[in-house]
Amino acid sequence: MVTEPTTLQVILEFIGVFVFGLTGGLVALRAHLDLFGIHVLAGVTALGGGIIRDLLLGATPPVGVSDWRLVATGLAAGLVVFALHDRIDDDRDAAGGKEVGERPPGVLRRLRAAGILTALVKVLDAVGLSVFAVAGALKAIQLDSPALTAIIVGGVTAVGGGMIRDVLAGQVPEVLQRELYAVPAVAGAALIVGLDAVGLLNPVTLWLCVALVFVTRMVAVALDLNMPRPRRP
Amino acid sequence: MVTEPTTLQVILEFIGVFVFGLTGGLVALRAHLDLFGIHVLAGVTALGGGIIRDLLLGATPPVGVSDWRLVATGLAAGLVVFALHDRIDDDRDAAGGKEVGERPPGVLRRLRAAGILTALVKVLDAVGLSVFAVAGALKAIQLDSPALTAIIVGGVTAVGGGMIRDVLAGQVPEVLQRELYAVPAVAGAALIVGLDAVGLLNPVTLWLCVALVFVTRMVAVALDLNMPRPRRP
Amino acid sequence: MVTEPTTLQVILEFIGVFVFGLTGGLVALRAHLDLFGIHVLAGVTALGGGIIRDLLLGATPPVGVSDWRLVATGLAAGLVVFALHDRIDDDRDAAGGKEVGERPPGVLRRLRAAGILTALVKVLDAVGLSVFAVAGALKAIQLDSPALTAIIVGGVTAVGGGMIRDVLAGQVPEVLQRELYAVPAVAGAALIVGLDAVGLLNPVTLWLCVALVFVTRMVAVALDLNMPRPRRP
Numbered sequence: 001m002v003t004e005p006t007t008l009q010v011i012l013e014f015i016g017v018f019v020f021g022l023t024g025g026l027v028a029l030r031a032h033l034d035l036f037g038i039h040v041l042a043g044v045t046a047l048g049g050g051i052i053r054d055l056l057l058g059a060t061p062p063v064g065v066s067d068w069r070l071v072a073t074g075l076a077a078g079l080v081v082f083a084l085h086d087r088i089d090d091d092r093d094a095a096g097g098k099e100v101g102e103r104p105p106g107v108l109r110r111l112r113a114a115g116i117l118t119a120l121v122k123v124l125d126a127v128g129l130s131v132f133a134v135a136g137a138l139k140a141i142q143l144d145s146p147a148l149t150a151i152i153v154g155g156v157t158a159v160g161g162g163m164i165r166d167v168l169a170g171q172v173p174e175v176l177q178r179e180l181y182a183v184p185a186v187a188g189a190a191l192i193v194g195l196d197a198v199g200l201l202n203p204v205t206l207w208l209c210v211a212l213v214f215v216t217r218m219v220a221v222a223l224d225l226n227m228p229r230p231r232r233p
Numbered sequence: 234m235v236t237e238p239t240t241l242q243v244i245l246e247f248i249g250v251f252v253f254g255l256t257g258g259l260v261a262l263r264a265h266l267d268l269f270g271i272h273v274l275a276g277v278t279a280l281g282g283g284i285i286r287d288l289l290l291g292a293t294p295p296v297g298v299s300d301w302r303l304v305a306t307g308l309a310a311g312l313v314v315f316a317l318h319d320r321i322d323d324d325r326d327a328a329g330g331k332e333v334g335e336r337p338p339g340v341l342r343r344l345r346a347a348g349i350l351t352a353l354v355k356v357l358d359a360v361g362l363s364v365f366a367v368a369g370a371l372k373a374i375q376l377d378s379p380a381l382t383a384i385i386v387g388g389v390t391a392v393g394g395g396m397i398r399d400v401l402a403g404q405v406p407e408v409l410q411r412e413l414y415a416v417p418a419v420a421g422a423a424l425i426v427g428l429d430a431v432g433l434l435n436p437v438t439l440w441l442c443v444a445l446v447f448v449t450r451m452v453a454v455a456l457d458l459n460m461p462r463p464r465r466p
Numbered sequence: 467m468v469t470e471p472t473t474l475q476v477i478l479e480f481i482g483v484f485v486f487g488l489t490g491g492l493v494a495l496r497a498h499l500d501l502f503g504i505h506v507l508a509g510v511t512a513l514g515g516g517i518i519r520d521l522l523l524g525a526t527p528p529v530g531v532s533d534w535r536l537v538a539t540g541l542a543a544g545l546v547v548f549a550l551h552d553r554i555d556d557d558r559d560a561a562g563g564k565e566v567g568e569r570p571p572g573v574l575r576r577l578r579a580a581g582i583l584t585a586l587v588k589v590l591d592a593v594g595l596s597v598f599a600v601a602g603a604l605k606a607i608q609l610d611s612p613a614l615t616a617i618i619v620g621g622v623t624a625v626g627g628g629m630i631r632d633v634l635a636g637q638v639p640e641v642l643q644r645e646l647y648a649v650p651a652v653a654g655a656a657l658i659v660g661l662d663a664v665g666l667l668n669p670v671t672l673w674l675c676v677a678l679v680f681v682t683r684m685v686a687v688a689l690d691l692n693m694p695r696p697r698r699p
Contacts, residue, residue, distance in 0.1 A: 028642070029696055032696070033642045033643055034692065035694045037639075037643060037693075055293075055521060060524030061522050061524070061611055065614065065619065067614075071618070082696065145294055148300075152304070153298065167401065168638065168639060169638060170636075170637070172401065173270075173401060176269065176270030177266055182269050227268040227270075229266075229267045229268065289521075289527050289528065291527070378527055379532045382531050382532045386527075400633060400634065405634065405635060406503075406634060408503075409500070409503030460501040461501045463548065463551040463552075464551075
């Protein structure tokens, strides 16, 4: 049985919270929200999945509103987006061919121009996805939830925050429209539940699950895999 | 006092879950969601009302994430919509006068062309509405909730899933805009509470309530009744 | 330690519920919702923040679905908006220069034409904001929540209902876009938590907190203060 989260697990979870927070801040930026809106979107993207998880499991108050380290990490991501928003806009101008030229290209700008920042965000977002899915399923198991609940809760922990982010920004959630994003998370949660059922859940298999979700997601990114879609008329 | 749900009640509840799931899948189809999005919308439409009910009543984890028969029924509705989406589109072409002609008209198509499928969905949706409203109020009563809570929870069980469906699809919830849909549900829940208060709640009166909500809703459909609306300027 | 809410606190809370309900009804009116939609938006705006608060704190069923006085007050606001919607429209015509002239100007119309009604709603809305923020934090403290939870819950109680209102009406929440609205609420909640931590929370300091949030918000209205916003490209 898995008991205490390891140091590595904690580190990965904070990476996930921070990167999810970054995506929330970026969506807020594009929706022209103010400083408060940027922090709210950073916070709900980073912590919303876990908050729904804890509400479904009856674990109140949710860690997303009681663990100050998690909340601070999510809000810090919002602050970073706000602080750097000028350079992020610069970069979009560059991408659109409207090179302005007056401002000297900074490190951040050159990294983005080379596609390195975008790739980095994709990788770290996949880290968040894997860790959240596994941690969500694990928490449900530790609270003696039914197997089905643990699977659903794992998936919700991984993609719920991003869904709230998109709804608040006035958009149909990305995860419902394209890419192979949620399915690896749900599959990873199901694997955790299966391993627990046959008594094989231990730190090694746990990490294999995290790695499997991560690799699946990265393959989906690399090959631009999508879920089947109905043909548009 | 009502204790165990009868077989008929269980059957009607599954019909409700399935048909609500169908409406979720259809809305997802129109919003051009992918296979995952179709299943999520089918699931939240079918089970979302009951999930909010259970969260409000403190009954965690909600049956909508723990009873595999309910979840499987909701997801099956999504699968049916995805499997048949080609024929559903065909049918819309036909309705719009753009008869394509190459494809031989199937049974499904002919049923829809005759308006039979649409009518069937309306009837079964009314079954779901009635059963959900009564079952929601009943669960609140069984958990010793105040009368007001039971009435609100009955209404939320009946219309909450459809509201989440519409918000996720980027639309203002239908139920807030037109038709006489929620009011019969709330009235049915109130009737259940009233019968319980005067000690007259038994299987017979319970079924009378379900029938009353159903008939009221069908009359509203047949006569195209709407709630009063402010005059548009 | 603060124990029972005073009469004044109760009165202010009902004022807050009613005025929040009015804003919900007005948003519903502009979104062309029907009578049911107007009442739902009035109800969720008035009570939604408190419902999320109670769910986060595990205090089920939430008072927003169990205290009939609160629910009746919220719904009454919806009824008032519906009953007066003709005159409200009149007024907008007048503001737009399309003076119709046939209808004799009523008291309501003259008050609005003079900007008195708008100012009154702003003032009473600030009353609701202050009371909800302080009452939210207080309830969290009384349920032995961590300090961080009490601060977040205070803010959510104050602005959560308005956010649900806007999402249901198909809009990006106002509070995320402009004005200095949420920050005074969160600051007031934080002050309550701080006072409690140093043992200085008593009826006098409690009311000073309410007054401080109210005054800050009114100054923000008077000076048209906004949160910092990213420059639009």
